Amino acid sequence: DKITVKVEERKPLAILKEKTGDFVLTADGFIVKKYPQVAKKFKIPVWGNFGETKDRLKDIQEFLVKLVQKEADFYRRLKKFSFDGKNLNFYFEDFEVIFGRPATDTFKEKISAIEGILADLEKKGKKVSYIDLRPFTKKMQSAIIKTKEINSKNLGDKNR
Numbered sequence: 001d002k003i004t005v006k007v008e009e010r011k012p013l014a015i016l017k018e019k020t021g022d023f024v025l026t027a028d029g030f031i032v033k034k035y036p037q038v039a040k041k042f043k044i045p046v047w048g049n050f051g052e053t054k055d056r057l058k059d060i061q062e063f064l065v066k067l068v069q070k071e072a073d074f075y076r077r078l079k080k081f082s083f084d085g086k087n088l089n090f091y092f093e094d095f096e097v098i099f100g101r102p103a104t105d106t107f108k109e110k111i112s113a114i115e116g117i118l119a120d121l122e123k124k125g126k127k128v129s130y131i132d133l134r135p136f137t138k139k140m141q142s143a144i145i146k147t148k149e150i151n152s153k154n155l156g157d158k159n160r
Contacts, residue, residue: 012042013064014081016050027065029058045075048082048091056083056102063088063102071111087134096130106138113143121147 010026015034022034025047038044053060060083068075080091083102090097097114110133121128132144 011068012038012044013061013068014045014047016047018051025057025061025064027061027068029061043076045078045091046080048080049084053083053085056085059102060088063104066104066107070108074111074114095128098130098132098134100134100136106136109138109141110136113141117143117145121145125149 010028010030010032012024013027014025015038016023016025016031023031024034024038024044025031047060064075077092078090079093082089082091086101088099088102090099099110113133113136114131117131118128126147126149129146129148135142135144
């Protein structure tokens with residue numbers, strides 16, 4: 001006689017900030033109490049305005065699962081995100097992406113466009129402040145970009 005038990009850990013997707021405390025949204029749609037080791041072990045973003053938009057929990061959770069599956073590197077760089085009822089906003093270390101609606105029909109193309117924009121701006125010695133992908137479609141792959149100069153302390157300092 002033998003009993004076999006298979007244990008599969010839940011995969012955390014996002015940290016949810018609530019008035020009653022912090023919680024973790026898992027890939028299978030559960031909300032569990034946040035434990036400090038989750039934040040240390042997994043690089044997961046904070047859902048900034050979860051309390052205002054939790055009625056769209058299932059849609060956002062499904063979108064995030066696909067984002068993790070298809071664009072894991074992009075997802076790992078994400079620090080925070082919010083949803084205003086129409087658009088997902090992604091916040092990275094030093095720039096923002098207004099991604100648009102949480103749909104996967106232009107998903108891969110949008111991520112590719114972001115990576116291309118960042119690489120192009122780096123070559124030009126600029127950084128991005130934000131990228132707005134709301135006008136982006138499969139046919140018309142356009143974005144609104146606001147740049148900022150790379151701040152270097154030693155450039156232009158000729159009085160040394």
